[in-house]
Amino acid sequence: MDVNYINPFIAAVKDVFTTMIDLPFRLNKPGLKANREPDHEISGIIGLSGPVAGCVVISLKERLAIQLASRLMQERLETFDEDAVDAIGEIANMIVGNAKSCFPQDGCTISVPSVVSGKHKVSFPSTAPIITIPCEIGSDQFSIDVAIVKKG
Amino acid sequence: MAYKVLTTDDSTTIRKIVKKAFNGYNCELFEAVNGVEGLALAVKEKPDLILLDVTMPVMTGMEMLEKLKAESDTQNIPVIMLTAESGKSNVTKAVMMGVKDYMVKPFKGDELIERVNKVLRLKRSA
Numbered sequence: 358m359d360v361n362y363i364n365p366f367i368a369a370v371k372d373v374f375t376t377m378i379d380l381p382f383r384l385n386k387p388g389l390k391a392n393r394e395p396d397h398e399i400s401g402i403i404g405l406s407g408p409v410a411g412c413v414v415i416s417l418k419e420r421l422a423i424q425l426a427s428r429l430m431q432e433r434l435e436t437f438d439e440d441a442v443d444a445i446g447e448i449a450n451m452i453v454g455n456a457k458s459c460f461p462q463d464g465c466t467i468s469v470p471s472v473v474s475g476k477h478k479v480s481f482p483s484t485a486p487i488i489t490i491p492c493e494i495g496s497d498q499f500s501i502d503v504a505i506v507k508k509g
Numbered sequence: 510m511a512y513k514v515l516t517t518d519d520s521t522t523i524r525k526i527v528k529k530a531f532n533g534y535n536c537e538l539f540e541a542v543n544g545v546e547g548l549a550l551a552v553k554e555k556p557d558l559i560l561l562d563v564t565m566p567v568m569t570g571m572e573m574l575e576k577l578k579a580e581s582d583t584q585n586i587p588v589i590m591l592t593a594e595s596g597k598s599n600v601t602k603a604v605m606m607g608v609k610d611y612m613v614k615p616f617k618g619d620e621l622i623e624r625v626n627k628v629l630r631l632k633r634s635a
Contacts, residue, residue: 376617377614377616377617429522430522430525432525443522447520447522450520450614454564454592454594454595454614455595455614457596458594458595458597463597463598465596467564468564469566
């Protein structure tokens with residue numbers, strides 16, 4: 358995958374976490390994902406269509422999801438409830454919305470977010486390699502999995 | 510005088526963040542979760558400002574904006590787009606349709622207030 362379509366996600370993750378989450382985080386080097394399974398039990402999923410199509414998944418553990426949702430909403434959440442689900446969807450939405458604006462071409466549209474929890478699979482597009490961006494907050498790891506293809 | 514501000518966004522999270530940002534200011538907040546609800550509230554309440562997301566189910570923000578601008582009783586309501594959709598085509602289209610500002614998420618509450626202050630004269634409530 359062309360770095361011009363991966364670097365925007367790295368910049369967007371930094372922007373979202375710095376502006377609205379305000380927790381120290383670390384991004385590690387992106388690489389090809391070895392399997393096609395989500396790494397953790399919660400996935401925030403956004404679909405892309407248009408000249409670049411596919412999906413992007415933020416995969417994280419429930420504990421971290423609650424922590425991020427609490428930071429974003431500026432209120433303490435105790436469980437992975439409806440508010441936390443909405444917050445994880447919104448984090449995914451902001452990351453993908455920002456990233457796509459930095460793609461070399463305009464005209465992609467994004468879906469409303471879906472959030473899945475528990476044991477699950479994500480149907481990544483079969484023709485797209487999955488590039489994973491490993492991230493860390495404290496001792497918790499999460500990942501941004503990008504599976505997109507250029508059309509035409 | 511309290512301003513009426515209508516937030517139209519499908520995300521509870523964003524609506525809560527907006528509400529907290531306006532806390533203590535002379536504003537009455539109204540909320541809608543999609544363009545259809547937003548349009549109905551705009552007609553009913555005649556808000557002084559609409560904060561409008563783009564990607565929403567049922568009716569998108571761009572569709573709602575078109576309908577607002579097509580009706581004489583809503584076309585002059587100031588609109589600030591507040592969205593993660595920052596593609597050139599969206600921004601150009603919204604600006605051409607007369608929005609007052611185009612604010613891209615992520616955002617901080619005080620940044621939102623600063624942008625709103627260019628449209629309304631916000632005051633801290635006593």
